[in-house]
Structures are given as C-alpha cells and as structure tokens.
Amino acid sequence: MNDNTTPLVEVEGLQMHFSMKGGAFSRRAGVIKAVDGVDFKIFPNETFGLVGESGCGKTTVGRAILKAMQPTSGKVIYNSKNGGKIDLVPMTNKELRPFRQEIQMIFQDPYSSLSPRMTVQQILEEPLRLAGHADKEYLYEQAKEMIQQVGLRSSHLMRYPHAFSGGQRQRIGIARSLITRPRFIVADEAVSALDVSVQAQILEILAELKNKFNLSYLFISHDLSVVKYLCDRVGVMYLGRIVEVAPTDILFKTPLHPYTEALMHAIPDINERQIRSDILAGEIPDAANPPSGCAFHNRCKYAKDKCQSETPKLREFTDTFNGKEIFRQSACHFVEEIYYK
Amino acid sequence: MRKKLLEYKNVAAQFNTIEGQTNTLNDIDLTIYEGMSLGIVGESGCGKSVTARLPIRLLPEPMFKITNGDVIYHRDDKPFDVLSVKQNGKEINRIRGKEISMIFQEPMSSLSPIHTVGSQMRELIMQHSDMSKEQAKEHAINMLERARVPRAREVYDDYTFQLSGGMRQRVMIAMGVSCSPRLLFADEPTTALDVTIQAQILGLIKDIQREENMALVLITHDLAVVANMVDEIAVFYLGYIVEQGTTDQVLKTPKHPYTKALIDSIPTLHTSEALKPIKGSIPDPYTKITGCPFWMRCDKATDQCRQEVPPFFSHENDHKVRCFEA
Numbered sequence: 001m002n003d004n005t006t007p008l009v010e011v012e013g014l015q016m017h018f019s020m021k022g023g024a025f026s027r028r029a030g031v032i033k034a035v036d037g038v039d040f041k042i043f044p045n046e047t048f049g050l051v052g053e054s055g056c057g058k059t060t061v062g063r064a065i066l067k068a069m070q071p072t073s074g075k076v077i078y079n080s081k082n083g084g085k086i087d088l089v090p091m092t093n094k095e096l097r098p099f100r101q102e103i104q105m106i107f108q109d110p111y112s113s114l115s116p117r118m119t120v121q122q123i124l125e126e127p128l129r130l131a132g133h134a135d136k137e138y139l140y141e142q143a144k145e146m147i148q149q150v151g152l153r154s155s156h157l158m159r160y161p162h163a164f165s166g167g168q169r170q171r172i173g174i175a176r177s178l179i180t181r182p183r184f185i186v187a188d189e190a191v192s193a194l195d196v197s198v199q200a201q202i203l204e205i206l207a208e209l210k211n212k213f214n215l216s217y218l219f220i221s222h223d224l225s226v227v228k229y230l231c232d233r234v235g236v237m238y239l240g241r242i243v244e245v246a247p248t249d250i251l252f253k254t255p256l257h258p259y260t261e262a263l264m265h266a267i268p269d270i271n272e273r274q275i276r277s278d279i280l281a282g283e284i285p286d287a288a289n290p291p292s293g294c295a296f297h298n299r300c301k302y303a304k305d306k307c308q309s310e311t312p313k314l315r316e317f318t319d320t321f322n323g324k325e326i327f328r329q330s331a332c333h334f335v336e337e338i339y340y341k
Numbered sequence: 342m343r344k345k346l347l348e349y350k351n352v353a354a355q356f357n358t359i360e361g362q363t364n365t366l367n368d369i370d371l372t373i374y375e376g377m378s379l380g381i382v383g384e385s386g387c388g389k390s391v392t393a394r395l396p397i398r399l400l401p402e403p404m405f406k407i408t409n410g411d412v413i414y415h416r417d418d419k420p421f422d423v424l425s426v427k428q429n430g431k432e433i434n435r436i437r438g439k440e441i442s443m444i445f446q447e448p449m450s451s452l453s454p455i456h457t458v459g460s461q462m463r464e465l466i467m468q469h470s471d472m473s474k475e476q477a478k479e480h481a482i483n484m485l486e487r488a489r490v491p492r493a494r495e496v497y498d499d500y501t502f503q504l505s506g507g508m509r510q511r512v513m514i515a516m517g518v519s520c521s522p523r524l525l526f527a528d529e530p531t532t533a534l535d536v537t538i539q540a541q542i543l544g545l546i547k548d549i550q551r552e553e554n555m556a557l558v559l560i561t562h563d564l565a566v567v568a569n570m571v572d573e574i575a576v577f578y579l580g581y582i583v584e585q586g587t588t589d590q591v592l593k594t595p596k597h598p599y600t601k602a603l604i605d606s607i608p609t610l611h612t613s614e615a616l617k618p619i620k621g622s623i624p625d626p627y628t629k630i631t632g633c634p635f636w637m638r639c640d641k642a643t644d645q646c647r648q649e650v651p652p653f654f655s656h657e658n659d660h661k662v663r664c665f666e667a
Contacts, residue, residue: 195385204616270607271612
C-alpha cells in the first residue's frame with residue numbers, strides 16, 4: 001500500500017547530455033548538458049510543476065522519466081502499484097512494458113498527437129489493446145466511460161479527430177492517457193496551444209480528474225500563472241538545473257532565488273498598469289557553453305564574485321507559511337543575505 | 342482634437358475557400374488616431390490579424406473579399422481609400438512598410454533566411470528613401486542600436502538563423518520602424534518568446550512608440566500583455582468588435598459578457614480566485630451564426646440575442662459595447 005508520505009516518483013541526480021558531433025560545418029564539438037543533475041520527488045495525488053524558459057531542460061526531464069530518452073545517468077525511482085520501488089533508468093523497453101500503463105503522457109499539440117486515420121474510439125482503445133485487452137465489449141465500455149469523463153459524448157466516438165476543435169482534441173488526448181488508469185501523468189505544455197477561454201476548461205478537467213482518479217502529475221510549462229493555478233509544488237529550472245523548489249503558494253509569495261523573482265516580475269499582469277523597470281536583462285545563455293559557477297550569475301542583480309567561481313547546491317530551508325512549517329529548496333549562495341535579512 | 346489616421350468604416354469581409362465561406366470581419370468600425378496606442382484582443386479566428394493586414398493589403402485577394410465598407414487612410418488631411426486601388430500598385434507600395442508598418446509574430450518566417458540582416462534592412466530603407474547604399478547602412482545600424490541590439494555593426498552582417506529568437510524580434514522591430522512609420526501594427530510580437538525576453542521586447546516597443554510619436558496597434562490574445570501597453574482596447578470575437586473603450590473601462594468595468602468571461606478565465610499570479618471558464622468553444626469559421634456571435638456561450642442570452650445582431654452601442658464616455666443586456 002502507498003500512503004501519501006512515500007514518494008511516487010523520485011528523481012535523483014538525473015543527467016541528460018547530448019554530444020555534438022563535429023561535422024563539416026560545425027566549428028566546435030562538445031557536450032550539451034540539457035539536464036545536469038536534477039533531483040525532485042513527486043508524492044501520490046500531487047501535482048508537481050516544472051517551469052522555466054525555453055532550453056532549460058524541462059521537457060527533457062519529462063522525456064527522461066518516461067524513458068522516451070535514455071538518461072546519461074541518474075535514477076528515476078518509481079513506487080509501482082504492486083512491485084515496490086523500481087529504478088526505471090536501467091530497464092529495457094520490454095521490462096518497462098508492464099509499467100507503461102501506470103505512467104502516461106499528455107502532449108502539447110492536440111493536432112499532431114492524434115492519428116487522423118483513426119476514429120476516436122480506436123484512439124482511445126489502442127492503449128488498452130497494447131496492454132493485452134481484446135474483449136470488444138470491454139474496450140467499448142471503457143472508451144465510452146472515459147470520453148464522458150472528459151466532457152464529451154459517446155456519440156463522438158465514431159468521429160475522426162479532424163471533426164473536433166483544439167480544446168476537444170485535447171480532451172481526447174487526456175481520455176487516451178487516462179484509459180489505462182495510470183497513477184502518474186507527465187503533461188508537457190498541455191494547455192499552451194489552446195485559446196484562453198478553452199485553456200481554463202482543460203485546467204479544470206485536469207484538476208477534477210486528478211482527484212477522481214487519484215493521479216499525480218508532472219506538469220511542465222513555461223507559463224507561471226497556469227502552474228500557479230494547478231500545481232501543489234513547483235520546481236523552477238534554469239539551464240539544466242533546478243534552482244528552486246517550494247510549495248506553490250509560498251513560492252509565489254516569497255521566492256528564494258533571484259531567477260524565480262525575476263521570472264515573476266517579467267510576467268505581465270492584467271491588474272498592473274506599469275511597465276516594470278527592473279526587467280531581467282540579457283538572454284538565456286547557450287547550453288553548450290554555460291556560464292561558470294552559478295549559470296544565472298551574468299543576469300543576476302545580486303551576483304558577487306563567488307557566483308562566478310562556485311556552482312551553488314540546492315539547499316534546504318524551513319519556512320512558516322499560514323502557521324505551518326514548510327520545507328523548500330533554493331540553489332543560491334546568498335539566500336540568507338538576500339531573502340532572510 | 343485628435344487627428345484621424347486610419348478609419349475602418351463598417352467593414353465586412355470574407356474568405357471564399359473550397360470548404361466554404363467565412364465571415365471573417367463583420368461591421369468593423371474603428372478609428373485609429375495619430376500617436377494613440379490601441380490593443381486588439383481576441384482568440385483565434387476573431388479577425389484580429391486580418392484587421393491589421395487589411396490597410397496594407399497583405400491578404401490573398403481575390404480569395405479574400407471585402408463585401409462592405411471602406412478603409413480610409415488620412416494623409417496630409419486628404420482621405421485616401423486604400424481599398425480603391427490595385428493590391429500591389431504604386432499607391433499601396435508608398436504606404437506599405439513606410440507609413441504603415443508591421444511586426445509579425447514569427448520573426449524567423451517573416452525575415453529572409455538567405456539574406457543578411459543588413460541587406461534586408463537596406464533594401465527596405467532604399468526602397469522608401471533616396472539614401473545611398475552607405476547612408477542606408479548607417480541608418481540601419483543606427484536603427485538596430487535603437488532596438489538595443491548589442492554589437493549592432495556585427496549583427497548587420499549576420500544571417501537571421503545565427504540570431505536568437507529575442508534578437509530576431511529586435512531586428513524585426515528595427516526594420517519595422519526604420520522608415521519612421523506613422524502607424525505600426527504589432528501582430529502577436531511576443532507570443533513566440535520567453536517571458537523574460539517578452540518583457541524586454543514589450544518595453545522596447547513602448548519606448549520606441551513614445552520616442553517616435555507613432556500610433557501603435559498591438560494585436561494579441563493575451564489581455565495581460567495589453568494591460569500595461571495601450572491606452573485603448575478593442576475586444577474582438579468572431580469577426581465582430583464586441584467591446585471598445587479605454588484600457589481602464591475595458592479591464593476594470595467590462596460590460597460585454599465575453600470580455601468579462603475572458604478576464605475571469607485567465608489565471609493570474611497575484612490573485613488566487615478560482616477560474617471561471619467560458620462554456621463551449623469557438624465555433625469553426627464556416628458556421629453561420631444568426632444573432633449575437635456570442636449567444637451560444639453566453640449565460641444571459643435571450644431570444645432577441647439569438648435572432649438579431651446587437652448594435653455597437655455607445656455608453657458613457659464612449660465605452661462601446663455590442664450587447665443588448667449591457
């Protein structure tokens with residue numbers, strides 16, 4: 001049995017390096033450290049958000065957990081339904097197969113992630129067929145139930161994806177992920193391609209289904225406001241590393257890392273009528289050639305000499321929030337000096 | 342008294358495709374004044390980009406057809422109907438890129454990949470002025486510097502694929518304002534960018550608008566982006582302007598149910614209220630809707646809404662709303 005204090009997924013020291021080969025036109029060959037030592041835990045029925053800008057490695061983390069890519073090193077420990085804790089990283093595809101039903105994915109683009117040649121019924125039944133179910137009656141019943149769970153009608157099962165709008169397609173994608181009754185879902189930018197009025201509907205469905213099916217999500221997004229709405233805890237990534245982890249409420253109230261702080265300032269707000277004067281300068285550095293020490297030091301307004309030479313570690317802090325004691329992490333040398341004055 | 346720059350008078354337009362006919366614009370009545378900043382907000386298929394492309398005739402005619410109305414461009418106090426001339430004729434070429442300019446969403450697909458930044462900018466500048474090659478180069482570098490492109494002189498000789506997304510958008514902006522336009526359309530200029538870069542680019546557009554005293558029309562799906570960028574907002578839905586007013590009027594005291602719902606369905610960082618999504622989805626463009634474009638998704642819809650299109654009615658202080666119930 002799982003209780004809510006044993007993590008469902010534990011990521012330890014995850015690294016994903018890509019080597020660049022020196023071809024005729026590339027002047028340099030080297031290693032891109034897309035993910036460079038990432039640790040976090042996701043608990044049962046928890047939504048863990050992973051935010052960051054493009055190139056920070058958030059998508060790669062999701063793919064490495066799903067084993068869509070073989071990580072360079074590290075552990076992904078999954079607390080399986082009846083097999084106890086297993087490390088997914090060294091397993092072969094064949095060994096992974098029984099666990100595929102338990103870990104599913106929701107894709108970003110509802111247009112390219114559904115086969116245009118399959119009816120919705122076929123799309124929904126396929127994961128079950130792959131899992132060995134063959135009883136037609138059973139498959140149809142499952143598809144019918146799931147399509148209703150996401151707010152569509154069973155008459156929609158006979159149609160092809162082209163007959164649906166973006167929001168409806170995303171619902172179909174969600175139904176397909178849920179049909180094998182997974183326990184853990186990786187949702188990579190699941191609402192980014194949708195119009196705002198539809199995005200809110202999908203966010204509500206995700207939140208509702210999480211409680212109904214006791215799901216845990218790894219919710220990957222670049223949009224902090226969406227993450228704030230949906231997630232229980234959030235990890236902020238910058239250039240392949242996690243720079244801060246905290247429960248959502250406290251993260252947005254009092255960030256403990258200069259990058260999180262800057263990121264929140266950069267987001268336009270409908271109630272704010274002023275242009276921020278303290279916008280983050282500079283661009284995201286090239287991952288093939290990251291800055292020394294703390295990767296953020298060249299854009300950080302608090303940076304000191306130490307930041308250039310020494311890479312900060314993710315350290316634990318204790319805070320009180322709404323009368324409760326809360327654990328959080330930050331990878332900044334000067335948390336105490338900047339935020340706990 | 343504000344001086345009129347561009348007027349849309351009851352414009353209706355459609356696309357005729359193999360799949361059918363779309364009512365892309367319906368009864369668009371909009372005036373852009375000199376030096377003003379206007380935000381056009383709406384979701385996909387609302388006609389916001391078509392509205393921006395119309396005055397410089399960037400739409401694929403004859404598939405795109407204006408069925409009603411005029412678009413009047415005011416220059417030297419002389420009104421000029423941009424729809425009355427040839428699509429790629431002399432008259433339009435004089436305006437396009439020079440007096441009315443545009444920044445697009447995806448800088449990679451709107452800049453040429455086979456020409457250097459410099460040669461693209463120079464071509465545009467020389468087309469619209471009598472500058473020599475050297476003068477045009479200096480002017481282009483000057484514009485790149487104003488768009489805060491670091492190492493502008495080197496970037497001038499770079500190809501666009503060598504630049505990052507934010508840098509490409511800066512080049513696009515430098516190009517867009519290099520002929521000192523009177524009106525700049527920015528069509529989703531930051532949608533493809535990361536938030537920290539988005540903040541930089543928005544600040545840059547605002548600064549340049551102030552310095553040049555040009556009119557700005559910012560087109561976006563993101564209400565939060567327009568909130569601190571523009572003086573006035575027009576909200577589009579399915580080819581209609583459903584609400585228009587000052588930024589405060591539209592965001593603080595919205596009157597149209599769609600505007601209200603849109604505001605309620607955006608998650609924000611500083612409040613933790615529950616989202617109230619709008620029911621249903623945007624109808625596909627080929628459906629014919631009688632009555633108010635929003636009635637199917639509106640909680641307050643009456644029989645009148647289902648049958649008649651509401652007029653674009655002016656409330657106090659020129660706050661215009663297209664709704665019977667407002």
